[in-house]
Amino acid sequence: MSDADTTIKSTSVKRGFIKFFYSQAMLFILIILFVIMIFVSDNFFTLNNIYNLFRHVAILGVMACGMTLVIIGKGIDLSAAAILGLSAVSFVMIQQYGYAVSVAVAIAVGVVCGFINGYFIGKVKANFIIVTLATGILFTATSLIISEGRNLTARPLLVFSYIGSSSVFGFPVIIIFLIIIMIITGILLQKTIAGRRLYAAGLNDKAALVSGINTSNIIMGTYVLNGLICGIAAVVMTSRIPRIRVGQTAPYLFDVITIVVLGGTALTGGMGGIYKTAIGLAIFGIVNNSMAILSIPYEYQQLIKGIILILAVLYDEFNRRKRLLYQ
Amino acid sequence: MSSNEYLLEMIDISKYFPGVQALDGVSFKLEKGQVFAIVGENGAGKSTLIKILSGSYTNDHGEIKIEGKKINIRNPFHAMQLGINTIYQETSLVPEISVAENIFLGRQPIKGGKLRWKQMFDDSQKILDDLSINLNPRSIVIDLSTAQQQLIEIAKAFSREAKIIIMDEPTSAIAEDDTENLFNIIRGIVKKGTSVIYISHRLKEIFRIAEMVTILRDGKTVTTIKVSETSEMDIVKYMVGRDIGDIFGEKTYEVSGELILEAKNIARRGFFKNISFNLKRGEILGLSGLVGAGRSEIVRSIFGLDKLDSGEILVEGQRVNIKNSTDGINKGIAFVSEDRRTESIIQGFTVRENVTILLLKEVISKIGLISTKKEARLAKKYIDEFSIKTPSMEQLVMNLSGGNQQKVALAKCLSTSPKILILDEPTKGIDVGAKKEIHTLVKELANSGIGVIMVSSELPEIIGMCHRVLVIREGKLIKEFRKEELNEEDLMQVAVGNIQSEVKNL
Numbered sequence: 109m110s111d112a113d114t115t116i117k118s119t120s121v122k123r124g125f126i127k128f129f130y131s132q133a134m135l136f137i138l139i140i141l142f143v144i145m146i147f148v149s150d151n152f153f154t155l156n157n158i159y160n161l162f163r164h165v166a167i168l169g170v171m172a173c174g175m176t177l178v179i180i181g182k183g184i185d186l187s188a189a190a191i192l193g194l195s196a197v198s199f200v201m202i203q204q205y206g207y208a209v210s211v212a213v214a215i216a217v218g219v220v221c222g223f224i225n226g227y228f229i230g231k232v233k234a235n236f237i238i239v240t241l242a243t244g245i246l247f248t249a250t251s252l253i254i255s256e257g258r259n260l261t262a263r264p265l266l267v268f269s270y271i272g273s274s275s276v277f278g279f280p281v282i283i284i285f286l287i288i289i290m291i292i293t294g295i296l297l298q299k300t301i302a303g304r305r306l307y308a309a310g311l312n313d314k315a316a317l318v319s320g321i322n323t324s325n326i327i328m329g330t331y332v333l334n335g336l337i338c339g340i341a342a343v344v345m346t347s348r349i350p351r352i353r354v355g356q357t358a359p360y361l362f363d364v365i366t367i368v369v370l371g372g373t374a375l376t377g378g379m380g381g382i383y384k385t386a387i388g389l390a391i392f393g394i395v396n397n398s399m400a401i402l403s404i405p406y407e408y409q410q411l412i413k414g415i416i417l418i419l420a421v422l423y424d425e426f427n428r429r430k431r432l433l434y435q
Numbered sequence: 436m437s438s439n440e441y442l443l444e445m446i447d448i449s450k451y452f453p454g455v456q457a458l459d460g461v462s463f464k465l466e467k468g469q470v471f472a473i474v475g476e477n478g479a480g481k482s483t484l485i486k487i488l489s490g491s492y493t494n495d496h497g498e499i500k501i502e503g504k505k506i507n508i509r510n511p512f513h514a515m516q517l518g519i520n521t522i523y524q525e526t527s528l529v530p531e532i533s534v535a536e537n538i539f540l541g542r543q544p545i546k547g548g549k550l551r552w553k554q555m556f557d558d559s560q561k562i563l564d565d566l567s568i569n570l571n572p573r574s575i576v577i578d579l580s581t582a583q584q585q586l587i588e589i590a591k592a593f594s595r596e597a598k599i600i601i602m603d604e605p606t607s608a609i610a611e612d613d614t615e616n617l618f619n620i621i622r623g624i625v626k627k628g629t630s631v632i633y634i635s636h637r638l639k640e641i642f643r644i645a646e647m648v649t650i651l652r653d654g655k656t657v658t659t660i661k662v663s664e665t666s667e668m669d670i671v672k673y674m675v676g677r678d679i680g681d682i683f684g685e686k687t688y689e690v691s692g693e694l695i696l697e698a699k700n701i702a703r704r705g706f707f708k709n710i711s712f713n714l715k716r717g718e719i720l721g722l723s724g725l726v727g728a729g730r731s732e733i734v735r736s737i738f739g740l741d742k743l744d745s746g747e748i749l750v751e752g753q754r755v756n757i758k759n760s761t762d763g764i765n766k767g768i769a770f771v772s773e774d775r776r777t778e779s780i781i782q783g784f785t786v787r788e789n790v791t792i793l794l795l796k797e798v799i800s801k802i803g804l805i806s807t808k809k810e811a812r813l814a815k816k817y818i819d820e821f822s823i824k825t826p827s828m829e830q831l832v833m834n835l836s837g838g839n840q841q842k843v844a845l846a847k848c849l850s851t852s853p854k855i856l857i858l859d860e861p862t863k864g865i866d867v868g869a870k871k872e873i874h875t876l877v878k879e880l881a882n883s884g885i886g887v888i889m890v891s892s893e894l895p896e897i898i899g900m901c902h903r904v905l906v907i908r909e910g911k912l913i914k915e916f917r918k919e920e921l922n923e924e925d926l927m928q929v930a931v932g933n934i935q936s937e938v939k940n941l
Contacts, residue, residue, distance in 0.1 A: 299804035311783040320764040
């Protein structure tokens with residue numbers, strides 16, 4: 109082997125390592141955070157706390173799965189938290205008809221909301237930021253109108269309160285639920301034709317169209333699914349925290365977007381996945397949990413979250429430039 | 436400056452990308468006031484070389500000297516400060532503003548916080564006159580032709596006191612008349628002491644304009660010679676490293692009489708009208724004409740990407756209503772767009788994902804999910820069948836050469852076993868070797884009974900490949916040429932409208 113060959117090989121190994129490091133940067137950050145917290149607090153690495161950590165972010169994690177689909181399709185759903193709120197309010201408002209009806213209505217509300225977003229964005233091709241900003245206000249207003257601004261309380265509903273707070277062999281059911289949603293959306297993205305088409309549409313909608321992919325339907329589908337997932341999340345949330353106040357879900361939007369972007373799903377579309385979102389969720393969960401353990405005041409918690417989202421966006425941009433460089 | 440000092444010296448430049456040695460010890464020297472051509476097949480390293488010179492990439496190895504001084508080009512802005520201006524195939528002008536504003540973009544004359552419009556227009560006029568470019572500085576760029584926009588780019592570069600102007604395939608989108616005009620202007624700026632590095636696939640142009648030529652192959656310099664001391668055949672030999680013989684071979688196959696596609700009076704407002712033609716099984720039908728004549732729009736409408744306003748399409752004698760590309764594919768039509776970068780393939784997908792995208796239904800396992808194993812097997816089949824050169828099927832398509840990207844596009848389209856194949860500029864920006872492979876492939880497809888419609892701006896390609904050629908001008912079908920009537924001159928004359936020929940009624 110000549111000298112030149114050896115140089116090429118060693119640079120390629122080095123490059124391969126750097127590439128691996130970049131692509132898994134968030135996994136390393138997760139591990140580092142985890143190790144730091146083990147040393148900082150004795151209470152951190154206990155089974156109870158780890159369960160707690162995920163129990164707190166489970167609803168966010170479920171919603172992040174839906175948001176991941178939307179962002180892979182080169183969109184974003186700013187109305188997600190409002191859909192969650194409207195579904196939850198509908199769920200409680202209709203509870204006198206029995207929980208089967210309530211669940212069906214809550215989920216149907218989510219789907220209808222998602223369909224409205226999807227129709228305007230996928231079919232009419234209106235700007236996704238403005239559409240979901242507008243529908244977000246619309247859904248919240250609807251919640252206020254139907255609840256007449258009152259705080260609502262859900263009756264204990266056997267099956268679903270079970271999801272919210274019970275455990276199987278000491279393992280919280282809500283975490284199992286989160287894992288199931290992650291597996292389903294993960295399979296949808298990686299192993300189905302629709303998933304492959306979604307990546308194609310997110311990467312390049314013109315090329316996807318030439319490949320016979322109905323991009324409007326695919327994009328519309330992501331919003332409908334996101335609405336569906338928000339509806340399901342609303343049912344689970346209500347079974348965990350039965351008291352509903354309109355507007356209480358608003359801060360969720362920020363957290364959900366942070367989780368997806370932090371994981372590394374590209375805002376430019378077509379790249380990312382549930383695996384990445386899971387890592388984003390774990391990092392977010394640890395930061396959230398650590399701030400609580402360390403008794404950081406609420407205002408400072410918000411400050412830190414804001415900084416994290418900025419860093420996540422910088423990471424997204426950095427990734428984009430890296431990709432352009434290889435083009 | 437002593438006489439043996441060069442304006443630009445590239446010494447032993449190397450650049451490595453993951454899996455590819457893009458440049459391997461490339462050297463050349465550029466004199467002041469010289470047109471210097473760089474040729475090579477796609478993937479030979481021309482683009483990488485330009486990107487190093489224009490500051491987008493940095494070289495791993497080697498030296499760049501400007502006027503004898505060693506220089507590290509840090510970024511595109513730095514390259515511009517050093518006097519290196521690059522004009523890419525797609526112009527980088529702002530379409531909505533005037534010529535003058537574009538020329539002075541970022542350095543408009545300002546006095547007391549106010550833009551001095553008059554001075555800017557006057558100065559622009561001076562620059563344009565100086566280069567004998569016949570344009571009004573007040574015109575809005577969007578209203579101008581591609582050729583005119585290119586001239587503005589030259590004026591812009593020149594007014595920035597460019598020492599070196601790099602032109603990447605400047606004639607790929609302009610007509611012959613404009614090419615001559617462009618060359619006159621290049622000759623003008625060279626006389627004024629600016630040097631031009633000229634990149635082109637069209638070897639004929641190199642003989643018209645360049646003084647020296649460097650030939651690249653596989654990232655290495657094959658040779659640098661005076662243009663006056665070489666021939667087109669020799670350059671092709673250097674480029675491909677072998678004799679390629681007759682590019683198109685013989686048209687030995689027969690066309691059976693069976694009609695496979697008929698277009699009757701199809702029209703799309705603002706693009707084309709009253710177009711009627713038919714296509715037979717096994718036939719290669721050419722659509723010729725100038726860029727913008729409506730050729731691409733006609734084939735896009737047949738495939739379903741654009742809507743027809745009137746007329747009807749028959750596939751195998753059946754009237755079809757094609758509303759979108761999915762319908763087109765289902766009716767047995769395959770389409771390869773002229774735009775590889777944004778349309779015919781998905782650049783961010785791997786080779787595997789691209790070739791299987793239309794056939795995913797066939798790799799679904801019993802439980803309804805994509806089977807990784809089956810998909811890999813299918814992808815491998817197409818990679819072998821179309822001899823796609825890629826390090827692995829997991830390589831992103833954007834990392835392949837133009838010729839291989841085109842093979843991926845063809846493999847994808849043909850995976851559905853279409854009856855009709857539509858190719859829009861199938862060999863645009865592709866090197867000689869890959870071109871020949873694609874031509875052979877298209878002929879084999881026609882022999883196997885597929886009807887092919889080929890839109891091409893390259894007359895030798897149209898003449899060498901097609902059984903019949905329709906010439907389109909300004910959205911109208913002007914004339915049909917049979918195989919035996921085909922020659923470059925007549926085709927061009929009809930395309931530009933020099934001959935008052937009868938409009939063919941079908």
